[in-house]
Amino acid sequence: MENSKDNFSEWYTEIIDKAELSDRRYPIKGMNVWLPYGLKIMQNIDALIRREMDSRNFKEVSFPLLISREQLEVEFEHVRGFGDQLFWVTKGGSEPLDIELALRPTSESAMYPMFSLWIRTHADLPLRVYQIVNTFRYETKHTRPFIRVREIHFFEAHTAHATYDDAENQLKEYTDVFMKLCETMLISPIAHRRPDWDKFPGARYTIAFDAIMPSGRTLQIGTIHQYGDNFSRHYDIAYADEQGNRNLVSQTTYGMSERLIAALISIHGDNNGLILPPKFAPIQVVIVPIPPVDDIMRAYVEKVKSDLESYGFRVHVDDRDNYTPGYKYNDWEMRGVPVRFEIGNREVRDSSVTAVLRTGGKRKIPASDIGNALSALILEIEEKLREASSNMNSRFAMKCSKFEDLKKENTVSTAFWCGRKDCSDKIETDADKNCLGFVEGSAKSGKCIVCDEPGKEATFAKTY
Amino acid sequence: MENSKDNFSEWYTEIIDKAELSDRRYPIKGMNVWLPYGLKIMQNIDALIRREMDSRNFKEVSFPLLISREQLEVEFEHVRGFGDQLFWVTKGGSEPLDIELALRPTSESAMYPMFSLWIRTHADLPLRVYQIVNTFRYETKHTRPFIRVREIHFFEAHTAHATYDDAENQLKEYTDVFMKLCETMLISPIAHRRPDWDKFPGARYTIAFDAIMPSGRTLQIGTIHQYGDNFSRHYDIAYADEQGNRNLVSQTTYGMSERLIAALISIHGDNNGLILPPKFAPIQVVIVPIPPVDDIMRAYVEKVKSDLESYGFRVHVDDRDNYTPGYKYNDWEMRGVPVRFEIGNREVRDSSVTAVLRTGGKRKIPASDIGNALSALILEIEEKLREASSNMNSRFAMKCSKFEDLKKENTVSTAFWCGRKDCSDKIETDADKNCLGFVEGSAKSGKCIVCDEPGKEATFAKTY
Numbered sequence: 001m002e003n004s005k006d007n008f009s010e011w012y013t014e015i016i017d018k019a020e021l022s023d024r025r026y027p028i029k030g031m032n033v034w035l036p037y038g039l040k041i042m043q044n045i046d047a048l049i050r051r052e053m054d055s056r057n058f059k060e061v062s063f064p065l066l067i068s069r070e071q072l073e074v075e076f077e078h079v080r081g082f083g084d085q086l087f088w089v090t091k092g093g094s095e096p097l098d099i100e101l102a103l104r105p106t107s108e109s110a111m112y113p114m115f116s117l118w119i120r121t122h123a124d125l126p127l128r129v130y131q132i133v134n135t136f137r138y139e140t141k142h143t144r145p146f147i148r149v150r151e152i153h154f155f156e157a158h159t160a161h162a163t164y165d166d167a168e169n170q171l172k173e174y175t176d177v178f179m180k181l182c183e184t185m186l187i188s189p190i191a192h193r194r195p196d197w198d199k200f201p202g203a204r205y206t207i208a209f210d211a212i213m214p215s216g217r218t219l220q221i222g223t224i225h226q227y228g229d230n231f232s233r234h235y236d237i238a239y240a241d242e243q244g245n246r247n248l249v250s251q252t253t254y255g256m257s258e259r260l261i262a263a264l265i266s267i268h269g270d271n272n273g274l275i276l277p278p279k280f281a282p283i284q285v286v287i288v289p290i291p292p293v294d295d296i297m298r299a300y301v302e303k304v305k306s307d308l309e310s311y312g313f314r315v316h317v318d319d320r321d322n323y324t325p326g327y328k329y330n331d332w333e334m335r336g337v338p339v340r341f342e343i344g345n346r347e348v349r350d351s352s353v354t355a356v357l358r359t360g361g362k363r364k365i366p367a368s369d370i371g372n373a374l375s376a377l378i379l380e381i382e383e384k385l386r387e388a389s390s391n392m393n394s395r396f397a398m399k400c401s402k403f404e405d406l407k408k409e410n411t412v413s414t415a416f417w418c419g420r421k422d423c424s425d426k427i428e429t430d431a432d433k434n435c436l437g438f439v440e441g442s443a444k445s446g447k448c449i450v451c452d453e454p455g456k457e458a459t460f461a462k463t464y
Numbered sequence: 465m466e467n468s469k470d471n472f473s474e475w476y477t478e479i480i481d482k483a484e485l486s487d488r489r490y491p492i493k494g495m496n497v498w499l500p501y502g503l504k505i506m507q508n509i510d511a512l513i514r515r516e517m518d519s520r521n522f523k524e525v526s527f528p529l530l531i532s533r534e535q536l537e538v539e540f541e542h543v544r545g546f547g548d549q550l551f552w553v554t555k556g557g558s559e560p561l562d563i564e565l566a567l568r569p570t571s572e573s574a575m576y577p578m579f580s581l582w583i584r585t586h587a588d589l590p591l592r593v594y595q596i597v598n599t600f601r602y603e604t605k606h607t608r609p610f611i612r613v614r615e616i617h618f619f620e621a622h623t624a625h626a627t628y629d630d631a632e633n634q635l636k637e638y639t640d641v642f643m644k645l646c647e648t649m650l651i652s653p654i655a656h657r658r659p660d661w662d663k664f665p666g667a668r669y670t671i672a673f674d675a676i677m678p679s680g681r682t683l684q685i686g687t688i689h690q691y692g693d694n695f696s697r698h699y700d701i702a703y704a705d706e707q708g709n710r711n712l713v714s715q716t717t718y719g720m721s722e723r724l725i726a727a728l729i730s731i732h733g734d735n736n737g738l739i740l741p742p743k744f745a746p747i748q749v750v751i752v753p754i755p756p757v758d759d760i761m762r763a764y765v766e767k768v769k770s771d772l773e774s775y776g777f778r779v780h781v782d783d784r785d786n787y788t789p790g791y792k793y794n795d796w797e798m799r800g801v802p803v804r805f806e807i808g809n810r811e812v813r814d815s816s817v818t819a820v821l822r823t824g825g826k827r828k829i830p831a832s833d834i835g836n837a838l839s840a841l842i843l844e845i846e847e848k849l850r851e852a853s854s855n856m857n858s859r860f861a862m863k864c865s866k867f868e869d870l871k872k873e874n875t876v877s878t879a880f881w882c883g884r885k886d887c888s889d890k891i892e893t894d895a896d897k898n899c900l901g902f903v904e905g906s907a908k909s910g911k912c913i914v915c916d917e918p919g920k921e922a923t924f925a926k927t928y
Binding site: 026040060062063064086093103133136151 | 534553558
């Protein structure tokens, strides 16, 4: 790597190019090509999400990409919120279309006309679906791979419930799912209740999950929304209760995107490149045979590989003969492979492998119990990464008790805040930090750092 | 089912609605909602394709949906072929875009500008990638779920090779992959070399795979194309050979779509609904407990289920208490679940299950060896389905030796043909059948059924 991670922005761009995650040279702004290695990491994240949602009895669906202007404009607040960010299809062949079609920015207006058909009685509730699809935003700001793009790899769950309380419980379940995902990713974002002026268009309230990035800025990597009947009112989504009365449903959504991969690679990487959490690494262990390589070594390597595969590990043997071992070590380190096994004559002789951990450390392990040995190494790596990401959070976090503290650059500031916009505006103007909202679940209270009125714990930071 | 399969068109629509494969009520023509059950079948097909391509060392990528007019117009013949079928994005927010963006109809013009950057020397070849994405056609014809839609669930593989011969070999590999997929799907399409006037825009030649549907019409379910240097010439995709000379690459593609699911459900279904080939069935075995259900029975059912799952089978227990067993039998038959296990008091007592095959037959099997017993039943079902689909092919196939034979309705006609367009035009006009092209691999020859000139074996049929 040419750039140190201290220059995060340059480091980030370099690692995306070098590790071949995404090709930024596609000739349309904000639209990049998913390269095999990057796509595989994303698919590993998706697979975990699918498993989790399926186990909770959510059903996967896939809705059309295009949404007619009529569908969209049913809910005015929502479309207004997205108004400037919609791509519009206006022609089919060389003819203008009768009605303009938007590329989905998210799927409320695609799904809810169908929910209105699907839901008849209380027996149809709760309705809980999700999809993993491409969504689109006509971003005018500076774009950046995985962080701000115009075609987004997107996850969205949508539910409908008989009561508002049921919807509230759904939000709790979302939080569990999200926190579990983040634990597996070995990161710890902070949950915030967004200020009203920053909630999702159409939501009663929004809880967002913000990851602290190595630049000291935060990245919103997940959101959950309580809609109440804000949408069901407009899309006429109602059910007959046991007495035969018609009631509007309460709705929720839960969204995530390719920003998950942005957080994953940014938080864990180092000056030598990526470090992939083992559960998401396309290659969990790379085996590098040390020349001279003879048939006996080849057979030994093959045996180690198939033993590992029988345990379910993802293994790659780097047998390229036009590269030195040293080159290969650097290459796979840069690509973040968690464990490297070096196999030379000595290892063949004493039936062992030399294991090198991407998080540091080297040790000889016997081939006889290779599966369990690798499992132990992986646990060790996961623990290291968890600790490192938690340390990074602490490094940037700063509890502020006076206004001047907020001005410290590259910090994620916690302070008491009254909840009023003019106070957060003042922080934005004078301290150049955005208000992320109240820290969800925090019971702490104190005087607003701006106006001295009663306040609760809130976070202020520069955001992506 | 209200409709017999003899009324194929009505039957097809009914089963899509009843088995909840796709919701046709989405408010945009030709765009339907993938419902959970239909999506799962498609994902099972996709998983098999991925496994096959990955094992052959193809790399999965994902390119942007949008293609600029500039990118598209590099290859004139290609864009002309799609001209009337493109959806165009012309606005971002309320502003017109500087350059119009097409929704990909297929990805040549998205990928090849990047191929031109990726390929430098012979060491970069062969380049072999694939993606599974949504593509778009502005169809003006009558649309029909999975068969003719405007948003298409699409698979496309693209390769670049040093020589034309290498590209020819790639086409052979595609054929192997496709035939293997069809064997797993238990169907036997026919391969045809499409007439020149019907080949893919930009291809040197096209081989298409046509499945015979229960209506006697054929459905093109896969295509492979030899591009030679038709695209590399325009997109400047060249490599330096070992002597340092710059040569254009030869290219191929291989495409399939959600028509695979159309063929799967149409060919195997019957008057009671779907019959899903076990490898693609979201539920391979459904267990129906027969009331009265007590705790002992519940525990027994749970044991059978977990035994089956330990073998890797996809199992569902239908424990709904507001439906009779009879209702459940019909329901799961309609949804095409290959095997049903009925478990009543008798089965609990003698530690067995009563197995009912969707293809007919009922037998008692001991619970002690349930995994192997189910494997055997599945093989039996697969054999039945293979035989039935092959019989259906024979029923519609007709070898024609005189022109009048071609006029027989609902037949897939084989005849000798000289290869000239005026002869196939005459067949189209007078016998109302399209020319699918020469039967690929057939060495048979004889006099053209229209003009008596020397000809080769070709197929004529009504097509979707």
